[in-house]
Amino acid sequence: MIPLNDTEPNRYSFFPIMTVTLIVVNCFIYYVEIFVVGADYWPFFMKYAVTPRLIWSAQGSGALSNVTAMFLHGGLSHLLGNMLALWVFGRRVEDACGSWRFLAFYLLAGTSAHILFTIVQYDSIIPGIGASGAIFGVMGAYLLLYPGGRIRTLVILTFVPLWPRIRAIWIVLYFIGIQIVPAIQILLRKADYSVNHWAHLGGFFSAVFILLFLRPEAYARYMSDIAV
C-alpha cells in the first residue's frame, strides 16, 4: 500500500513551499551523503545522527544532531518513501499552518520522535536517521485535521495494480499498526530492528501539538468540528 496523492485542493495558500523545500533539502543532503561522505559513514553518522547513548551522556552534537538526523537517509528507497509521504500528508497540513509554523511543527515532531527513541532505547549505540519520525507527526496531524480525508493509494493485489481513494484513517492506522508489534518487541525483548519504530510512534504522538501551530481560521474550523 503506497499513498500517492491527496486530491483535495488547498484552502488557504496557493503552494506548499515549505513541504517542497524540505523535500529538496532532503534530496540534496542524500546526494551529499552518497557522493561526498561515501563509505566512511560511521564518523559522519556519529556526529550527525541521533545516538541514544551519546544523547544521554551529553556527548556529540546534541541538539544539532537531532536536527541533522532528520535530513539523513539510509538508502534511496528510504528517502523516496519518506518524501512521498511528506508530499502526500504535508501539503495540506502546511496549508492549515502556514509555512514557517509548519517547519516548526515538523522539527518538533522529529525532535519528539528522537526523544522517545532515546528514552526507550537508552543504551543503544546504533545511530537513528531519517525524516520518518517527523513525517509520522505530519501523518498524525493530517488525521486530526482531516479525519474524512481520502488519499489516492497504490494497492497491488497479486499482480493487479489498483489506485483507489482510501480514507486517510485506514492508511495511517495501517502504518501505525505495523509499528506496534516491533515496538513492543524492542521494549520487552530488546529486539534489533533496522527500522526505528519507537521514533515513528514518538513522532505520531507529537501530532497533538499541531493545535499550537494552526493558523487562526483553521483552528476556528477545528474547534467548530468542521473540516479544516
Add this chain to the structure above:
Amino acid sequence: MSLSAELQRALEAARAGRRLEARELLLKVVEENPKNEIAWIWLSGLVDSLEDQIIACENALTINPANEKVRAYLLMLQKKQEEALKRRELNEARELLQKAKSCADGGDSVSALRLAQQATQKQADFEDAWLLIADLESHVDQRVAALEKAIAVNPSNTNTRLLLEQARQLRDDPLSLAAHYEQIGKFDEALKVYNEAAARTKDSREFDRIYKHIIRIEELQDEKIQFVAPRSSILRLSFGWPLLYLFLVLVQVGLNPFTHHALLLWLCLPLVFVGSFLLSLSEIRSKHVLWQKLFSEEGDGSSFARLVTATAGWMLVIFPHLLLFIDSISRLRNFRIPPEPF
C-alpha cells in the same frame, strides 16, 4: 362724554377686574385717539395674545420713546415670545422625530430620514435627530457629518464619539474597520462594511480583493464557525516555538537538566517565548495594548509596526537557537568518535 372720561372709566373697570369691559373701552379710546400713550400701556396688559401685547407696547413706545419702563416690559415680552417660539419648534421637532422613529421601525428608512432631517431643520441642536440621521444615512460622508453635528451638540457623549471614530475609519480606511469587526466576531458588521467598500471602489483589483473577503466571511457564516478571539490565538501561537526550543535544549543537556547544566540555554527560553509572542502579534490583527505602548498607535498595528514587531520576534526566536547550535558545534570539536561496534 369726553375722551379722558372714557379712559377714566376704562381704568376703573380694569382696576375692578372687569377686563373685557376695560379692553373694549380702551380699544375705543385708541381708535379715536391713536396717540394716547396711557391707553396703549393699559391695553398691553389687557389683550390676550402675546403678539397683541407687543403691538400695544410698541405703539406706546412710538408715542413716547423715553418711557424706559415700557421698553423693559417690551423686551421681556419679546423674550417670552422667542421662548414660546423655540418651545413650539422643539415640540414640532420631537413630533417629527417620533414619526421618523416609527417609520424606521416599520422599515421605511427613506421617509424616516426625511422626517429626521426636517426635525433638524426645526431644531438645529437636536442631538437625537442627528444620531438617527447618522444611523439611517447610507452615505458615509453624510453619516460622518451628522455625527459631527451630534458631537458638537453634546461633546461628552462617549458613545457618539466612538461612532464618529468608526464612521471616519469607514470613510478613510474601510478594510481596516471590516478587519476589526472580524476580529471581534461581528461578521455581519464586517460584511456590511466590505459591501459598502465594494460599492464605493472604482478599482477592479481592489473590488476583487474585497469580494474575496466577502466570500470568505459568507463561508464562515454558512459553516457556522465558532468565533475565536484574537488574543487567545496570539497566546496559543506563542507556545509553538518555545516548545520546540525546550525539546532541543532537553536533547542538548542529555534529557536531564540536573546532570548537565546549561544555564544560558535555559535562560533563553523566555526570550523565545517573547519572540514567538511578537511573531504572533505581528500576524494577527488585534487592538493590543502593545501597539499603543510601543508605537503610540490607536489601531491594530500599522504595517510598519507589524514589520518591526515581526523582525524583533524572529531575532528573539533565532538568537537562542543559534546559541544552542553554536554550543553543539563547540561540543562536536571535543567529541571523540566511539569505535564502530560491527
